[in-house]
Amino acid sequence: MHSLLIDHLSTAVVQLNNEMKIEYLNPSAEMFLHVSRRRIYGQDLSAAFTEDDESIRALKSAIVSGHPFTKREAKIILTDNRTVFCDYTVTPVMGSINTTESLIIELHARDRVKRISQEDDLIASHETSKELIRGLAHEIKNPLGGIRGAAQLISRAFKDEDLKDYTQVIIEESDRLRDLVDRLLGPRQLPQKKELNIHRVIERVKQLIEVESHGEIVIDRDYDPSIPEMIGDESQLIQALLNVVRNAMQALLSQESNDDRRITLITRTLRQFTIGAKRHRLVCKISIIDNGPGIPDHIMKTLFYPMVSGRADGTGLGLSIAQSSIHQHSGIIECKSRPLCTEFNILIPIETHSVEKEEH
Known part of the structure; x- marks a missing residue:
């Protein structure tokens, strides 16, 4: 040879x-x-x-x-x-x-090829569901505005205060539905991007979760201190990470028999990494790992769809909104799960320069 x-x-x-x-x-x-x-x-x-x-x-x-x-x-x-x-x-x-x-x-x-193909499918399905929701939101919000306006006019015509209470119910429920539709649409404003430290974002999320969980969950950290400053909307990134980590927290708290509820937050850099159709020189990988019950197989494929939730009291909007926010940063959220180990990976390019991938 x-x-x-x-x-x-x-x-x-x-x-x-x-x-x-x-x-x-x-x-x-x-x-x-x-x-x-x-x-x-x-x-x-x-x-x-x-x-x-x-x-x-x-x-x-x-x-x-x-x-x-x-x-x-x-x-x-x-x-x-x-x-x-x-x-x-x-x-x-x-x-x-x-x-x-x-x-x-x-x-x-083949792992890389399979991952790229899965990412393409995830991005395509997310875009499809987003377009569907936009059309549905338009069809809902138009008549809602008419219903609310009519209820206001009727309320003014009533002299009986008891009857006005009924019209107020119509107005309040119309507003609630409008707010629900707005939440389905996800972030409405473009990201206000500026230089930020991703670990400051994660630490803020950690503090919020520690307060919400009343100390019942141990949060471990494994950070890569070499990750440079990156460009992003700090508020949107905090909300996106909070939605994912809160999801892990709620899964852990649902387990009464688990005495070692634990979330691990890990940061790493990936070089020459492909996200969707672009290859980036440097990518920040944020891993959120919990030792909860895992995600049922029948939910995994639709995990990031709006209104899909594994909990009876869940809205199914948190992960969908998080995915939308990360997409606005040219990134993606991936998930793999088995009992006692559910891992969400948030991948965000650290730099803006990227090249089209030449092959799958």
Whole structure:
């Protein structure tokens, strides 16, 4: 193999000898598999990653037959027990006596592609629901204005105060419905962006949650102090984060049997990271993790839709409004959940320069 050339490939490449021992990894494979090539040379493939028995048999068969093959959506387990999805192609390298000398495995990560596709779907569904709500709001608010105005005119015509009480009910209920529609629409003003410290925003949210939870929830912090100042609307970001963290708080407080109610707030930076259709040089990642009951599977796909809530007394507006606010900062909110670990990740570009993604 021309290892110097392969060292510069972005594709992860692993070479096995005909005894299934690791002979070579390029730097991309080291990064993808999270291993050091110098430490695993001469070891079995399991020193880099493990797969199911059927796939191992297919690799051994390729050595015997000399036939290449490709596997799509393979699930491999790394040495740190993380599961990743990838496509890989296996190419036998034939020796001088027409026998397989080695196998070349080219691995293509699918997790990033799947994440970008999920983000595109999330953004598209959010935009669709927002347009639907705008149309619905227009159809509701127009007759509401007429009903309210008519009730005011009727109220003036009544001399009996008891009858005026009825018209006042109509006016108040009309105002309540108008306010509900306004909340469905989310933030109505454009963000008033200025330079801010994201940790100051998070600390403000932390203080509010500590007061609301009456000390029943432990809030852990794991901040990256190297995150630079960023541009954003501090008020909108506080409200968006508060909606997400409050959601975690309410899920925890609903568990009477949980004696260790805990929320963890983590900040990190991500470099050359794609959000939707744009790749950003630097992105701030804010993780909100709780050890609550988790989010039911039937709610996950519609989690950020308006009026969708897992609680009987919930309005279903908090996460939808939070997503709208983060979208106005060119970011996105993602979620993954299982019992005892629900994680919301808020991703916001730190700089405004971005380039269109060239590929999925």
